[in-house]
Structure formats: structure tokens, C-alpha cells
Amino acid sequence: MSDQLSLDSIRSVxxxxxxxxxxxxxxxxxxxxxxxxxxxxxxxxxxxxxxxxGFLLHESEKSxxxxxxxxxxxxxxxxxxxxxxxxxxxDYENPLQPNGININxxxxxxxxxEIIPFxxxxxxxxxxxxSSVCDVANxxxxxxxxxxxxFVAESKYRLQxxxxxPLVWRxxxxxxxxxxxxxxxxxxxxxxxxxxxxxxxxxFEGSSCGHKINPEAVREIYRRWIIPLNKEVQVQYLLxxxxx
Amino acid sequence: MSDQLSLDSIRSVxxxxxxxxxxxxxxxxxxxxxxxxxxxxxxxxxxxxxxxxGFLLHESEKSxxxxxxxxxxxxxxxxxxxxxxxxxxxDYENPLQPNGININxxxxxxxxxEIIPFxxxxxxxxxxxxSSVCDVANxxxxxxxxxxxxFVAESKYRLQxxxxxPLVWRxxxxxxxxxxxxxxxxxxxxxxxxxxxxxxxxxFEGSSCGHKINPEAVREIYRRWIIPLNKEVQVQYLLxxxxx
Numbered sequence: 001m002s003d004q005l006s007l008d009s010i011r012s013v014x015x016x017x018x019x020x021x022x023x024x025x026x027x028x029x030x031x032x033x034x035x036x037x038x039x040x041x042x043x044x045x046x047x048x049x050x051x052x053x054g055f056l057l058h059e060s061e062k063s064x065x066x067x068x069x070x071x072x073x074x075x076x077x078x079x080x081x082x083x084x085x086x087x088x089x090x091d092y093e094n095p096l097q098p099n100g101i102n103i104n105x106x107x108x109x110x111x112x113x114e115i116i117p118f119x120x121x122x123x124x125x126x127x128x129x130x131s132s133v134c135d136v137a138n139x140x141x142x143x144x145x146x147x148x149x150x151f152v153a154e155s156k157y158r159l160q161x162x163x164x165x166p167l168v169w170r171x172x173x174x175x176x177x178x179x180x181x182x183x184x185x186x187x188x189x190x191x192x193x194x195x196x197x198x199x200x201x202x203x204f205e206g207s208s209c210g211h212k213i214n215p216e217a218v219r220e221i222y223r224r225w226i227i228p229l230n231k232e233v234q235v236q237y238l239l240x241x242x243x244x
Numbered sequence: 245m246s247d248q249l250s251l252d253s254i255r256s257v258x259x260x261x262x263x264x265x266x267x268x269x270x271x272x273x274x275x276x277x278x279x280x281x282x283x284x285x286x287x288x289x290x291x292x293x294x295x296x297x298g299f300l301l302h303e304s305e306k307s308x309x310x311x312x313x314x315x316x317x318x319x320x321x322x323x324x325x326x327x328x329x330x331x332x333x334x335d336y337e338n339p340l341q342p343n344g345i346n347i348n349x350x351x352x353x354x355x356x357x358e359i360i361p362f363x364x365x366x367x368x369x370x371x372x373x374x375s376s377v378c379d380v381a382n383x384x385x386x387x388x389x390x391x392x393x394x395f396v397a398e399s400k401y402r403l404q405x406x407x408x409x410p411l412v413w414r415x416x417x418x419x420x421x422x423x424x425x426x427x428x429x430x431x432x433x434x435x436x437x438x439x440x441x442x443x444x445x446x447x448f449e450g451s452s453c454g455h456k457i458n459p460e461a462v463r464e465i466y467r468r469w470i471i472p473l474n475k476e477v478q479v480q481y482l483l484x485x486x487x488x
Contacts, residue, residue, distance in 0.1 A: 015448075016274060019270070019271075020271060023267040023270070023271065026263070026267070027263075027264060027267065030260060044331075046330045046331055046332075047311075047330070047331075052311065055307075055311065056307060056308075056311065059303075059306075059307030059310075060304070060307070062303075063299075063300060063303035063304070063307070064300075064373070064377075066303075067291075067296060067299065067300065067373065067376075068373075069373050072373070086290045086291070087288075087290055087291075088290075129308070129311065129312075129313055129316070132311075133308075137381070192448060195448065196448055199443060199444075199446050200443075200444055202443050204436060204439065204440055
């Protein structure tokens with residue numbers, strides 16, 4: 001099996017992404033919710049119909065598309081009008097089946113509408129630019145973590161073809177969700193994420209400034225959004241999978 | 245005195261920036277040095293003479309300039325051919341004297357040539373895109389931290405006008421460097437940065453993947469580059485200051 005699909009390799013990518021996600025949330029939590037940066041329309045009429053965060057995310061994706069970020073099988077853009085790469089193609093090893101699964105619209109909705117109020121204190125501190133820069137990074141990190149479900153699903157499929165293929169064939173999403181769910185592993189992830197956040201949000205002499213993140217909030221973000229959306233990507237991917 | 249110039253406010257900005265800088269270095273340290281991303285020329289001939297990192301930094305600055313990042317007195321671009329803001333001007337409170345001090349060229353040189361070999365393991369893991377994205381954030385964080393010396397210097401000037409003005413008037417850079425140096429405060433910063441990195445680079449079950457940063461390396465980066473360059477900004481700022 002391709003090295004990218006070994007359970008060890010997948011586990012180590014996902015475990016390392018926890019640091020990236022927690023650091024990013026801690027960074028964002030130092031600022032207020034700043035709802036204005038998610039609003040479209042009059043307030044940002046110069047930004048082509050986008051919010052400040054949407055505008056900066058779009059700009060970031062345009063430049064990353066030029067250097068071929070979205071030709072990598074573990075990267076998924078939020079926008080679909082991106083320029084062609086200006087660098088020559090890389091020969092990525094791609095162990096996935098061709099698929100067009102991309103749930104970034106739902107990730108963005110959940111992040112802006114639900115995760116931000118969960119992580120940041122209410123109100124506006126006018127740190128709009130800094131907050132938006134954090135948001136762009138966080139959205140890209142969450143998207144990577146959640147869409148990594150494709151690798152998880154492909155790996156599980158190859159290991160349990162006989163169990164999974166009949167469910168795929170019947171298009172039985174509920175049974176697939178059941179089959180890919182491992183409550184013990186999920187609990188381990190939640191516990192570890194909590195412990196990590198306790199450590200990273202430690203208080204230091206002189207660090208009283210800025211809101212520190214609540215470790216329960218990070219665990220809850222994993223429980224309510226990251227894990228379920230990741231599993232949904234897995235199920236969608238399996239439902240599209242063809243037999244081999 | 246303007247709130248931005250109170251020593252408490254400056255200290256809390258700089259202390260909170262330590263987290264941002266340490267998190268960013270830990271993120272970069274999971275990848276190899278990947279020297280290819282700093283090279284210009286043939287390897288990146290599509291990138292208008294820039295390295296991959298330079299290209300992405302330039303693109304980032306172009307989009308941030310459009311949303312007026314560099315009209316803020318605590319932000320300094322690495323490139324000087326940036327577009328005009330498309331958003332209307334904000335009325336920033338700017339307690340600094342007009343000045344054109346920008347040492348980003350030296351920051352970039354130190355970061356790419358000296359800090360990266362200090363933080364990352366040698367070699368190439370082909371994680372070029374991810375490494376470059378970390379580098380763009382790190383360069384912007386370091387630039388902010390180092391140029392904050394302008395606020396420090398203005399604050400010190402207003403508190404010790406009688407002591408500092410004769411040195412400014414004589415253009416005595418060495419005496420100014422002496423006058424702004426507080427070895428005790430520097431040692432406190434170094435100790436705190438070390439302790440923070442020990443905490444943030446903690447080992448967790450299942451986090452063995454990826455190179456963890458060495459806390460001594462982060463302390464050394466503060467000692468050799470961040471603190472001296474910050475002080476140099478202070479001296480340059482004071483030398484340009486006019487009496488009031």
C-alpha cells in the first residue's frame with residue numbers, strides 16, 4: 001500500500017495538524033469576535049462583494065494556485081475561479097480515486113458562524129486585519145484536516161474491502177458512517193487535544209494580556225465540527241468509490 | 245502620553261508577540277531547511293526573478309496593501325512596489341514621528357540565511373509550499389516585533405528627554421545604544437522565551453512526528469537577532485528624531 005495510506009503515516013499527519021490548529025485558534029482568540037470582518041456589502045463595498053476575510057482568503061488562494069498548491073491531493077480551495085499554476089506540474093503520488101469532494105463552503109460557514117463565537121470574546125477591538133490573517137490560516141488548516149478524510153477512507157477501504165464494498169454498492173451512507181466510526185479513537189483524539197491546549201494556553205508571568213483559549217472549547221470544536229465533518233468526507237468519498 | 249506609548253501597553257504587545265513568534269518557529273521546524281525555496285533563478289524561472297518564498301511574500305503584501313495593512317504605523321512591507329489601498333483610509337492614532345526606517349531587507353537575509361539553519365534540520369523533504377507559507381508568516385511577525393522598536397524609542401524619548409536629546413543632537417549612536425540598553429530586561433525576555441518554548445514544544449503521546457524546536461535555539465534567535473535588531477531600530481529612530 002502507498003506509504004501515504006499507511007495508518008501510521010495518516011495518524012502522524014493528523015496528530016501534527018493538531019498543533020497547527022490549536023496554535024492557530026490560540027492566535028485568533030487574542031482578538032475579539034470582530035463580526036464586521038465576516039459581513040459582506042456596504043461596509044466593504046470596495047471588495048467585490050466579499051467580506052474582508054473572504055477577500056483575503058480569495059487573494060491567498062489565487063497566489064497559492066499560481067504555485068500549484070491545489071494540484072496536491074490533500075489541498076482543497078474555497079474558491080473556484082482560481083488562476084492556472086505558473087509553475088510546471090509536479091508528479092505527486094496520488095493514492096486517491098478521482099473525486100470532486102469539497103465541503104469548504106460548509107467549513108467556512110461553521111467557522112465564521114459557530115467556531116469564532118466559541119473561541120473569541122464578543123465585541124470589536126478593531127484588530128480587523130490581524131484577525132482576518134488568522135482566519136485565513138485557520139480556514140486553510142481546518143480544510144486540510146477535514147478533507148484528509150479522503151486518505152483515511154481510502155486506507156480503510158483497502159484494509160476492509162470485503163466489509164465496506166457491499167455498503168458502498170448499496171449506497172448505504174448510514175451503515176458506512178457506522179463502519180468507519182471508532183468511538184475509542186475519537187475519545188483519544190478529544191483527550192489529547194484537550195491536554196495539548198491546556199499546555200499551550202499556559203499562563204506565563206507577563207502574558208496576562210490577550211484572551212487565552214479555553215481547552216474545553218478546542219475539544220468541543222473537535223467534537224462538534226472537525227471529527228464529524230472529517231467522517232462525512234470519508235462517507236462521501238466511499239459512496240463515490242468504484243470497485244477495483 | 246498616548247496609550248500606545250505607555251510602557252505597559254508596549255510590554256504587553258511585545259510579550260504577546262512572543263507566542264506568535266514561537267508558534268511560527270515551531271510550525272516551520274517540522275519541515276526540513278528546504279534551501280531550494282530561498283534560491284532565485286533557474287529553479288523558479290516562472291517567478292519573475294524571485295525565490296518561492298519571495299514570490300509568496302510579495303503576493304501576500306500586495307493583497308494586504310490593498311486592505312491598507314501598511315498604512316498602520318506598526319507594519320512595514322518587505323517590497324516597495326505595492327498597490328494603493330482600495331479601502332478608504334483609517335484614522336490611525338500615530339504617536340511616532342514621521343520616519344522611513346525599514347530594515348526588512350536585513351531581517352529577511354538573517355531569517356533565510358541564519359535563522360532557518362538554526363531552527364530546521366538540514367535536507368529537503370519536498371514540503372516546499374508548506375515551508376514557504378510558514379516563512380511568510382514568520383517574516384511578517386519578526387518584522388513587526390523588530391520595528392516595534394520605534395514605539396519603544398519614542399516612549400523612552402518622552403520619558404528621558406533631557407538625557408537623550410544631547411546624544412541625538414550629537415548623533416552619537418554608540419551612546420544612544422548604551423542609553424537604551426537594559427541588560428536586566430533583556431535577560432528576563434530571554435529567560436521567558438526559553439520557558440515558553442519548553443512548554444510549547446512539549447512532547448505528547450503520538451506527537452513524535454516532526455522535528456520539535458530546541459528551546460535554546462529560540463532563546464538564541466532572540467539574543468542574536470531579534471533583540472539587537474530591535475535596538476538598532478530604536479537607535480535609528482532616535483537619530484532621526486527632531487526636538488519638540
